[in-house]
Amino acid sequence: MINRELIDVFSEIAREKNVDRSELSSIIEQLFLHLIERDRGDSSNCSVIVNLEKGELEIYAERDIVDDLMDPVLEITLEEAMKLTPGEDFQIGDSFVEVIDPTIFGRRLVTAAKQFFSQRLQDVEKRYIYEDYSQRVGEIVIGTVRQMQRDNIYINIDHAELLMPRREQIVTERYRRGETIRAVVKSVEVTPRGPEIVISRTDNHFLYKLFELEVPEIEDGIIEIQAIARQPGDRAKIIVRSNDRRIDPVGACVGMRGSRIQAIVRELNNEKIDIVNFSEQPEILISRALSPATPLDLYIDEDDKYCVALFSDDELEFAIGRGGVNINLASRITNYRIDAFGKKEYDRNQKQQATPLAEISDFTSAKAKLLDAAGIVTVSDLLNGDEEEILAIDGMGEKTLEDAYNLVAAFIEADNAEEIEEEVDVEELLDDLEEQEAAEEEAETETAEDDESETTAEETPLEDEELTLEEESK
Numbered sequence: 001m002i003n004r005e006l007i008d009v010f011s012e013i014a015r016e017k018n019v020d021r022s023e024l025s026s027i028i029e030q031l032f033l034h035l036i037e038r039d040r041g042d043s044s045n046c047s048v049i050v051n052l053e054k055g056e057l058e059i060y061a062e063r064d065i066v067d068d069l070m071d072p073v074l075e076i077t078l079e080e081a082m083k084l085t086p087g088e089d090f091q092i093g094d095s096f097v098e099v100i101d102p103t104i105f106g107r108r109l110v111t112a113a114k115q116f117f118s119q120r121l122q123d124v125e126k127r128y129i130y131e132d133y134s135q136r137v138g139e140i141v142i143g144t145v146r147q148m149q150r151d152n153i154y155i156n157i158d159h160a161e162l163l164m165p166r167r168e169q170i171v172t173e174r175y176r177r178g179e180t181i182r183a184v185v186k187s188v189e190v191t192p193r194g195p196e197i198v199i200s201r202t203d204n205h206f207l208y209k210l211f212e213l214e215v216p217e218i219e220d221g222i223i224e225i226q227a228i229a230r231q232p233g234d235r236a237k238i239i240v241r242s243n244d245r246r247i248d249p250v251g252a253c254v255g256m257r258g259s260r261i262q263a264i265v266r267e268l269n270n271e272k273i274d275i276v277n278f279s280e281q282p283e284i285l286i287s288r289a290l291s292p293a294t295p296l297d298l299y300i301d302e303d304d305k306y307c308v309a310l311f312s313d314d315e316l317e318f319a320i321g322r323g324g325v326n327i328n329l330a331s332r333i334t335n336y337r338i339d340a341f342g343k344k345e346y347d348r349n350q351k352q353q354a355t356p357l358a359e360i361s362d363f364t365s366a367k368a369k370l371l372d373a374a375g376i377v378t379v380s381d382l383l384n385g386d387e388e389e390i391l392a393i394d395g396m397g398e399k400t401l402e403d404a405y406n407l408v409a410a411f412i413e414a415d416n417a418e419e420i421e422e423e424v425d426v427e428e429l430l431d432d433l434e435e436q437e438a439a440e441e442e443a444e445t446e447t448a449e450d451d452e453s454e455t456t457a458e459e460t461p462l463e464d465e466e467l468t469l470e471e472e473s474k
Contacts, residue, residue, distance in 0.1 A: 010117070011052065019124050025050045027120045032059055032102065034116050042073050046100070059100040067092050129160045130195035134188045140209045141199065145179045155181065160197065168200035172233035173269050182267065184209055201268075202232035210267060211238070214260045215253050223249045226278050229332035233271055235321070237289060237329045241278035250275045276333070282307075286338065289330040293319035296343060306337045313342040352412050353380035357404075360411045367404055370395055379408050 010028055011021075019027075029048040036043040036059070049058045063076040081096045082088070090096065143155035143162055153175055155162040164183060175181065183199035184206040190196075200206060207228055217223040226239040240249040253275050254261045265273060274292075279285045283298050286307055293315045299308040311319045319340045320327050331338045341349070356378055358368040374393045376382050382390075382404060390401055 008055065019121060019128075021052055023124050025052060027117065027124065028057070030120060031117050032057075036061075036100070040073050045074055057102055059102060061098040061100055063096045063098060065090050065092055065094045065096050125159060126194040129197075130188060130190060133160065133185060133195065133197045137185050137188060138205055138209070140182055140184050140206070140213070142180060142182050143199075145175050145177050145181060148175060148177060155183070155199065162197045162199050164199050164201070168198065168202050170201050170233040170269055170271075173201070202230070204228040204230055207236060207238070207264075207268070207273075210264045211253065214255070214263050217242075217247060217249075217252050222247060223252055227333045227335075229329040230271075231325045231329060233269060235272045235274070235325050235329060236268075237274045237276060237333045239276045239278050239285070239289070239333055248277075250277050274329075282334075282336070286330065286334050286336060289334050290319055290327070290338075290340075293326070295319070300336070304337075305335060307339070308346075309338055309340045310343055310346050311340060313344055316340060316342040348415070352415055353378065353383075355379050355411070357382060357408075360407055363404070363407050367400065370400075371404070379411070382408060 010024060028050045032048045033043045033046060036046050045063065046059065046061045049060070050056070063074055065078050065081050066075045067078065069075055069077050076096050076098075078090055078092060081090050084098070085096075141157055141162070143157040145153060146156040146161070147154040151166045153164045153169065155164060162183075162185075168183075168186065169175075181201070183201045184203055185197065186200040186203055186205075187198045188195055189198075207230060208225055211225060212218045215223065218225065222242065222244050224241045224243065226241050228236065228238045230236040238253075240253055242249040242252075252260075261273060261275070265271060274289075276285070276288045276291070279288065282300050282302060286298060286300070286309070287295055290309060293311055295309040295311055297310040299310075301307070309319065318326070321329075327338055327340050356368075357363055357371060357376070358365065360379075370393060371377070371382065371390075374390070376385055376390065387401070390396060391398065
């Protein structure tokens, strides 16, 4: 009866902790072996049999029958064995199996048993959590904010505690205790304190899973997300491709009246998302990736994965984006290094690069001829040439080459400064014209007011004269 009560108590605790019955049997066996070791100092000769279905618990200790007792835990004398089991025919060297009553441990070991049982349950629970979440890496989970620290936020899901470090948090978001949030399971690692489950809201895969939830065509494989680049909380770009010509991938991701994309934007705290339709042609793909700006021209080197994008001076700011976000995301999503230039700046750079070295002031003719003999004629030839090959030219030393570089750098700097001064002069001229127009408008206004005053002054005497005539007639 006592055994069944013990089993029932253990089973109830296991149900609360969501521990499997097979695990419970193992824990109970370890528990009583632990108690025996605490009581006798050794449990190597003991075995515990647990039958949860019948509520039975049996403990056996196997001891060798000896003539001269040396270890009372592992050995027993023949006389004592005969006394404990009358009628048995034992011999020296036989094994004696002793049945141990679980109630003999008494209350003095109850505390130790509770601690041991609780610890084993925690270990099993941690192992379950690790096995569960290690198979859920890449999935979206929903949890409740339990604790907020300076750098970490702890989220509870059932019995599991998940960690969201600062690097995985969207910087524009503010979390409150008790708030429900969604995130993607990024990694699961085993630590001395148990499994560490890291979740993220900044990972690219989180955005991918959100699209998968909102756009059924992505889950069905009709539309594929080719690449994702994010500046979490600010802007994101994704490249989508349709495997069915009848379906527009961009329209499917946006949804009717923007319903699908708006749901994702709200989840990401109004992070702007640019959806780019895939193209096999690099110029079309890069042009789309640079949205909302539209390049005037693209110069692409497919071998080096490099692109120069030209924009009107008015659109250059939009192409680069605040803090360079737009062009950086476009570069990451297309795997091309992209440099953006305004049309005027690019033309000026091209003109500078094409300038003959001989036309640069202070660039001696001797240096120009020395470089010209090696095929280095323009500024571009010098700056793009291999330094070791240039130094291999007869008569060219390191100091001479350094002077040449310095002269070219001074020329480019002076030319840029001159261009800036011209732009400033134009702005000043426009300001002067605006001031002049304003002064002319003010003068015209004053002239009109003076004319109105004179007209009023001329009308007044006529009125007085009319009054005088009326009085005389009377």
